[in-house]
Amino acid sequence: MTARRNVLELIPAIATRQPIVSGKTGVSWHMVMDPTALRRILKEKLDDYPKSVTTKLILNPAIGDSLFVAEGAHWRWQRRAAAPAFAQRHVEALGPVMTAAAEASCRRLSQARGPVDLFQETVAATFDVISDVTFSGDGMFDRDAVHQSIDAYIAQTAKLSLMDVLGLPAWLPRPGRLFSGPGLKRMKAIADQSIAARAQAAEKHGPPDLLDLLLVAQDPETGRTMTRDELRDNLLTFIVAGHETTALTLAWALYLMAFAPDIQEAAAAEARAALGDRAATAADLGALPLTMRIVNETLRLYPPAAFLSRTAQARDTLCGRQVNPGDTVMMPIYALHRHHLLWDRPDAFDPDRFLTAPDRYAFLPFGAGPRICIGASFALQEAVIILSTLLARFRFARVPGREPQPRMILTLRPEGGVWLTVTRRD
Ligand code: MNH
DSSP states (O other): OHHHHOGGGGSOGGGGTSSEEEEEESEEEEEEOOHHHHHIIIIITGGGSOBOHHHHHHHHHHHTTOTTTOOHHHHHHHHHHHGGGGSHHHHHHTHHHHHHHHHHHHHHHHTOOSOEEHHHHHHHHHHHHHHHHHHTTOTTOOHHHHHHHHHHHHHHHHHSOHHHHHTOOSSSOOOSOSSOSHHHHHHHHHHHHHHHHHHHOOOOOSSOOHHHHHHTOBOTTTOOBOOHHHHHHHHHHHHHHHHHHHHHHHHHHHHHHHHOHHHHHHHHHHHHHHHTTSOOOGGGGGGOHHHHHHHHHHHHHSOSSOOEEEEOOSOEEETTEEEOTTOEEEEOHHHHTTOTTTSSSTTSOOGGGGGSOOOGGGOOTTOOGGGSOTTHHHHHHHHHHHHHHHHHHEEEEEOTTOOOEEEEESEEEEETOOEEEEEEOO
């Protein structure tokens, strides 16, 4: 029963001390924590390790055969077509949206009396960002309706057995129709309306957002463009994949700041020196190296995507162990990031460990190889802009007795929220 409540409890303690842990519970499974083997799965033998059957089962009804779940040629052309939308100059051009979201978050926090749930707050902030860069400027876009639909979708997702997420066998009952709820239908309908409206709209001002860029996205090799359904599924993918993950990063970062007042003060000093009274912009990133290290150290200790899984297609050997077609291959990023052979004092919060770059395949908050997160630089820019702006203006302190417990339901969430007291610095 505990396993059903929290995937983290499924990861055996030895997973942070051994390169691979295997077992058989119906199907054979392997948890891989060895950088060389992870490189093989994610890069060298990509086609032999597609995303797990159950990952697809869960996500397909929501986001179709979009970038996140597609395989082979159908994945490849979508990735090529979408890549320019996430190129550095486009991400930088979306900076003002992130700065505005940081300002709005500060306004809300200024009103706060008593402890605040910072997870709720960062969810609101990252939702401002993702909704602005997908359906910005559309008169008919009903932000609250979309937000409610997504919440309903995530709540529904949370109900499903975690065993399904892992691709583990059916020794727990599985819920029947997972995604028949009205939330999902509503979300799709709103997205369809926005896309139709945008396609008809005359010239829009301002930098192109993700919807504009996907409307003109084209596979450079075949010239293929996205159908309306593919476009909608990919936009929803960006919203689902990019909204909660970034909110979690920010919430866990603030939680860690409350536990490390010295580091919080240093980060606040860095932010105030770089920003003065203004909110951070994309151009400030270079002047905020400590904030970036804090974000990376947060992603190490609390990786939002704490558990990735694949279904093996071919016979292979990983860390000397035989892998057969059909085996579930899990990558417990949470255990990798706290592995005793890979990290010095793995459970300690120490942003300065990122003064030197870690082994590429020992640090995988965004995955790696061809299927690495397409939104990684978008997410990092957003996290640093919002975190530095908040730290420059507010002090965050823990509320004893209200520490959140990490709990894994698709993403690594702080059970009970991240309650902190927030006080203005000036
Ligand atoms: Mn994101 C893939 C983590 C933000 C869109 N993302 C992945 C993967 C990880 C991941 C891990 C690879 C999964 C796997 O190999 O099984 N993503 C994150 C984290 C954050 C994040 C930790 C924030 C922090 N992601 C974002 C944002 C967007 C986004 C923001 C879009 C706006 N992610 C994606 C898409 C993919 C992906 C799309 C699938 C890419 C592919 O398969 O080609």
